[in-house]
Amino acid sequence: MTEQRKARIATASLAGCFGCHMAILDIDERLIELMKLVDVDRSPLTDIKRFTRRCDIGIIEGGCCNEENVHVLRDFRRNCDVLIALGQCAIMGGLPAMRNAIMHSDAPLRECLDEAYITGRYIRNTTHNIPNDPALPLLLDEVYPCSEVVEIDYNIPGCAPSGDVIYETLAGLLSGKFRGFERDKIRFD
Template identity: 40%
Template sequence: MSKAKMATVWLDGCSGCHMSFLDIDERLITVGKLADLLYSPLVDTKEFPEMADVTLVEGAVSSEEDFEKIQKVRAHTKILVALGDCAVTANVPGMRNPFKPEALLDRAYLENADENQHIPVKVIPPLRKMSVPIHQVVDVDVFVPGCPPSADTIFYVVTELLAGRTPDLTGKTRFGA
């Protein structure tokens, strides 16, 4: 029997959920026995696979690049997991929503810069009007709140999904912890 195919994706967030995933520590060996990690900021693969069985998505949809990426990920994923408060609610990235993208860029690259004052256009993807949780763009199968979710919670969710079960997160996590 072949192993499951797994991916992790980082949109607009701090990478805390990926750090928590790494905090699984030696249990990563167990995950590795159950699934091949085909795409992730933790590996060198540049293209999302044709199909992943489970994809953990960290972060909110804040840029055009995030928007395009989450649509591609959803189209090529059987079970999509919103991992962490940014993916579930837009959390910290959503704090920019009262401001227009132009005002944010002016503040970051013009007002707060002492030298080389200009707004980059090649390395910074265009911002969307609002930063939104991923379920406002694509269908999500499992929501895992927490900022970040604990390593124990992430391990539980991943192993349950890879075993073909829907994880029951009752009492296992909460927003902000």
């Protein structure tokens, strides 16, 4: 009898706060059952930086605020059969997308950087420099939801989504029985 192979999962954190990854750990003791069904490939949870194999499910936290985010997201789309946007930052930009509202300036990105590094109320930057090391990924003009960059198969709403919703979604997808989740399980606290 041939043993069924485990599903392969990968995760990435783009422009988010890592709270959605912490919510994955809120699955708690059910992680033990889940790990019998899946192997985790590329992920901050494994510290594997590149795909070692094609994955069945990719889970994305955060939207795209810089060119590296776009590169990572496209790499996940290429290497994952199913791609999930986890949390409001991935789904609609979330808190980082608040900078998209700075539209009254001729140079909104510059205004945003000035506020963050020079003029902000609590900033103590005596050099008045804005970091510009070539190793830093270039910022995009706006923060983009994942679905504006690649096709997304499923959204798991919430900030952060509960461990219950994440577990039920993954368990449902792995068993082929995912039918969506109940509205009262979506939380934004």
